[in-house]
Amino acid sequence: MNRPIAIDLYCGEGGASMGYHRAGFHVIGVDLHPQPRYPFTFHQGDALTLLPDLVRQYRPAAVAASPTCQTRARVTSWRGKRENHPDLLTPTLDALDRLGLPYVVENVPEAAWDGTMRPDYLLCGTQFGLNVRRHRVFQRGHWAGYELLPPCRCYRNPTLLAFEHKGERAFTDALGCHWMTNLGGRQAIPPACTEHIGRQLLVAVTAGRAAA
Numbered sequence: 001m002n003r004p005i006a007i008d009l010y011c012g013e014g015g016a017s018m019g020y021h022r023a024g025f026h027v028i029g030v031d032l033h034p035q036p037r038y039p040f041t042f043h044q045g046d047a048l049t050l051l052p053d054l055v056r057q058y059r060p061a062a063v064a065a066s067p068t069c070q071t072r073a074r075v076t077s078w079r080g081k082r083e084n085h086p087d088l089l090t091p092t093l094d095a096l097d098r099l100g101l102p103y104v105v106e107n108v109p110e111a112a113w114d115g116t117m118r119p120d121y122l123l124c125g126t127q128f129g130l131n132v133r134r135h136r137v138f139q140r141g142h143w144a145g146y147e148l149l150p151p152c153r154c155y156r157n158p159t160l161l162a163f164e165h166k167g168e169r170a171f172t173d174a175l176g177c178h179w180m181t182n183l184g185g186r187q188a189i190p191p192a193c194t195e196h197i198g199r200q201l202l203v204a205v206t207a208g209r210a211a212a
């Protein structure tokens, strides 16, 4: 089958990539670090440095990105880790806005609270029947989609779901990331979230309706 190509920047061990793959894309991943567990074609290097060459090489229909979130996430800020991490989100959004291809950028909800990102989607594992609280925001660029899911019930009510095994095997498995290490699972987006967005993205790119 001739699948449209999606480049997934900051792919890690491939949680987001797996969702785009299930939605129908041929996914190419990019990460700064080696990712032996990554299940698709992989390029190692700095995402924004490699992007122009990868676009020339693969002629992707879309680009996805999940830059590191330590500059914003509360979970890392209280550990005093913010200073050690560059802000990759802002330059990634700028680069993808300039590139002009349909894109999806993901980050922690704090990135929407501080105005860096538009929360076109706020998704949680529980909306897909997963027994995990993992809230992430996603911004669309250069295409039109929609949000059909009702908001998750646990966002403002953490006690609704006690199961939160970050860093444990059970947490990674509950995300739906059985092929990953526990470390990969800590950082991963549930594939169900990007499959949901990817299905909309696939319709947009195959119908040629992606608005510039």
Ligand SMILES: C[S@@+](CC[C@H](N)C(=O)[O-])C[C@H]1O[C@@H](n2cnc3c(N)ncnc32)[C@H](O)[C@@H]1O
Pocket: 009, 010, 011, 012, 013, 014, 015, 016, 017, 030, 031, 032, 033, 045, 046, 047, 048, 066, 067, 068, 069, 088, 184, 187, 188, 189, 190
């Ligand atoms: C939030 S994690 C990605 C999680 C992944 N999307 C998933 O769903 O499994 C961010 C990733 O960015 C990678 N990274 C950090 N700096 C990078 C850079 N400059 N270029 C490419 N990847 C980078 C890290 O190695 C890490 O794997």
